Amino acid sequence: MNSVINIVIFVDVISALSEGSLHGSIFLMDDSEFQSQHEGSSELMTHCATGQLVKWKIYAIDVQTPVEIKSISFGGVPIGNVPQEESAQNGDSKVWSGYVPTWMEENKSYSYQLEVQMGKGECSDMLIDTASLVRVSPSLSC
Incomplete structure (x- = not known):
């Protein structure tokens, strides 16, 4: 399993x-090995593992x-932040x-606010809050 999506x-x-x-003006894609859904749309469902x-x-x-990404959260609870070392290294504040x-x-879709x-x-x-993460079991993703 890839440790980064x-x-x-x-x-x-x-x-x-x-x-x-942003509706109709934003498009998301991922490189998840778990076969995400709705690639290239604002409704991307990224399949991921804990x-x-x-x-x-x-x-x-x-x-x-x-x-720039200003924030990403689940119901107002932040999901992370801009990684300082990567931003400083790349001179880029567009990563979260x-x-x-x-x-x-497991197998439940959690929309996040972008x-x-x-x-x-x-x-x-x-x-926009139409994209989501879906936790899957790595053993079920074959």
């Missing part, structure tokens, strides 16, 4: 800011507007990471 987030910043919403490290990395489709919580029940900041200004922060 990478989730890549792409944001169509121009669309999100024009529409005032103890795995999940790393989210965000990119703007529009390269002129910066985009956390471990799959031990309290997650807060994104695009540029600066009054309407630059947006939240």
Whole structure:
């Protein structure tokens, strides 16, 4: 089993800011070996195991507007934070990471809130809660 799952987030910043919403403007994919569902959509269901490290990395489709992960949480409880050593090493503050919580029940979907900041200004922060983590048993994932 891979000990790290990478989730890549792409944001169509121009669309999100024009529409005032991330719905239809954000796309997530992962490299989980447990056959995640809804790849390439805002409703990604990342299948993971307890103890795995999940790393989210965000990119703007529009390269002129910066985009960052402001927070990731389950019902307001933070899932982790920007790893200082990686940010300093790469000069990149677009990475967020956390471990799959031990309290997650097996085969149950847990939506997380992803807060994104695009540029600066009054309407630059947006939240979406359609992606989720699903804890699976590594022995059942063949």
